[in-house]
Amino acid sequence: MTTPTTDAVRTALRDAVATSLRAPSEHNAQPWRWVLGPDHVDLHIERGRRLPFTDERGHGVLLGCGCALHHLRVALADRGWHAVVRHQPEGPEGRPLARVRIRPAGGAVDEDAHRQAAAIDRRHTDRRRFSSRSVPPDVLGAVADAARPFGGVLHVAFGAHRTMFADAMREAAERQRDHEGYAAELYRWTHRYAGARDGIPAGARLEGPPPSYRDLVLRWFPQGTLRQPGGGMDHEDASMLAILTAVDEEPVSVLRAGESLSAVLLEATALGLATTPITQVLEVEETRERLRHLVVGAHRPPVVALRLGWPSDRAAPLHPTPRRPLDLVLTEVD
């Protein structure tokens, strides 16, 4: 196999970073920055894009960066490259979270990567009511399997666990509303200056009061324009609740759990499911601790919750949320 030129490597990395920008992130803050070197690309946290009042522990930022890293991997694999990723603990200012080098993968097309890459532009956070059709176990199993290569485990909550999970979500929504700085931060990321290309636009936020589906209460975003399917409360929502756990709470493990989150979301999208990532219930200490002991046992920390379901037949297509352009996110060095 011939060694690829530096130009070919840099072009492949640059193109994959461009694709990675579609990754989800809390409040669409896009807390990542990439630096392209001669034979690698580095992923950094963009510190000014943290959410200090909402995401006090900084897990949301690491999860968002992990999602971007996984999107990058998928884009590379889909184009015939094998990525070698070195994760690093968060260190002094300037040290990257991860360094990615690539080499030609050779051999057959990676079908999983191809399917997930095709889902990148189709994946959107959907906060609307889902269909009344339940998600069968084999589909849930396929989605859960996607988490494993990056150390994440997806636990789906049934029966009494589901009830307690939903109760914790409701309580978290009430408690977080009163946290200092939370409302101002929410306002900041939902009312961006013209041309900002980040934050959650009105078209991704539901109109009306906080959405409540059966036993579920989701995070409320102000003054949206997104309509429920069919315009009203005319069918039951059969969404499933799941929680993704990490190996531990070290930054590298949370970053890798972000890769698991991205893999789960892309796999779910490829299978036709609608998804809502949810961290609110884990951002409030009381409800986080309850979930950790109740749903998954104390040995693996929960890092992000997920709502999964079939989209309603009457749901209008969602519009993509904005992203900052490549030249603001990627620095090239020789």
Ligand SMILES: Cc1cc2nc3c(=O)[nH]c(=O)nc-3n(C[C@H](O)[C@H](O)[C@H](O)COP(=O)(O)O)c2cc1C
């Ligand atoms: C770590 C993380 C946490 C999130 N938490 C929530 C949440 O609690 N509630 C919610 O409605 N959306 C949540 N989201 C979804 C983001 O708001 C969404 O990804 C972002 O606005 C970009 O939109 P998109 O996913 O449609 O591309 C979260 C996303 C990530 C990656």
